[in-house]
Amino acid sequence: MALNKACAEEIEQLCDENFFSEETIPCLAKWRGGDEEFSEKCTSVMSWAMPVEAEEAETVTDELGMSEADYEEKKEWQAKRKAARGDAIERMKMKDVDAKKEQERVELERYKSENPEEYAAMIAQQEEEKRQQADFKRRERQMAAALQRKKRAAAGETEEAPQEAGKLFHRLKDLGVGYKKSGLVLLKVICYLFFFNLLICYYLLLFVFIFYFTP
Known part of the structure; x- marks a missing residue:
């Protein structure tokens, strides 16, 4: 242990030659704070070889005693x-x-x-105000649509294309509905024929059974 070698003289004089024992460090620590002088070599090794007791941090408070x-x-x-x-x-x-x-x-x-009459008049007035507000909003939408049409007309656009597209869409829709109805009718006819044939077969078998197997 480096401490025992560096502080050999101090251990021999102050610690009753307790080398390499549990009492070595406590003994040196006790004498280190006194008037005894330690060699420079021993002091240097003691600075890192001996544990330093942590001092409690001092709590700083103000004039109110609050930290x-x-x-x-x-x-x-x-x-x-x-x-x-x-x-x-x-x-x-x-x-x-x-x-x-x-x-x-x-x-x-x-x-x-x-005041039932006054109450009815008040409700009627409120309904009238709601109707007027709805009319005002509708006129605003109409004015906005007219402005858009005016802008398209100024840009050289026409409304025929959207109208033709709408007509084509409705035609295709009607055509699809027609095909759907035709398919349903055909399916119903097939089902009726199938059940009709089953019924005919049933009666034929019943007739054969009665004719040949009954006395």
Whole structure:
């Protein structure tokens, strides 16, 4: 062991010649902090061969006695509290909205029972407003379609091609339906003929059996 060789004189004088024993390192550690002088070689080896006791980290606090860890914990608590408070506020808002809707419904029912004619007029007015809005949207769509037609006309395009394509599509569709109906009719005819032949065979067999095998 390098420590025993480098500190041979110190072990011999201070540690009662306890070489290569369990008491060597504790003994040198005890005398190292005292007034005894160690050789440069021994001190150098002791710096890496002997374990150094870890000193407890000093906790730095401010004038309020709070450390950095305390502040981090406080911030985390504040964030959780803020989130919980936000959720509570949202729930209260939803309750307020529901309560307001219920109040409006109750007031409307009361108004309907107390003033049936005025209520009917109000409903009619609302329906008229809805109809006017629908008419306005329809006119907007018509104006947009007219504008598109005008743009196509200015670009030299015609509407004959889309119309011809639509007619061709309907013709093919009708033709497909006709083929489908014809196929169904043919299938029905085949089924009827098949069952008719089976019926004829049955009666022929019955006739032969009665004619030849009955006394």
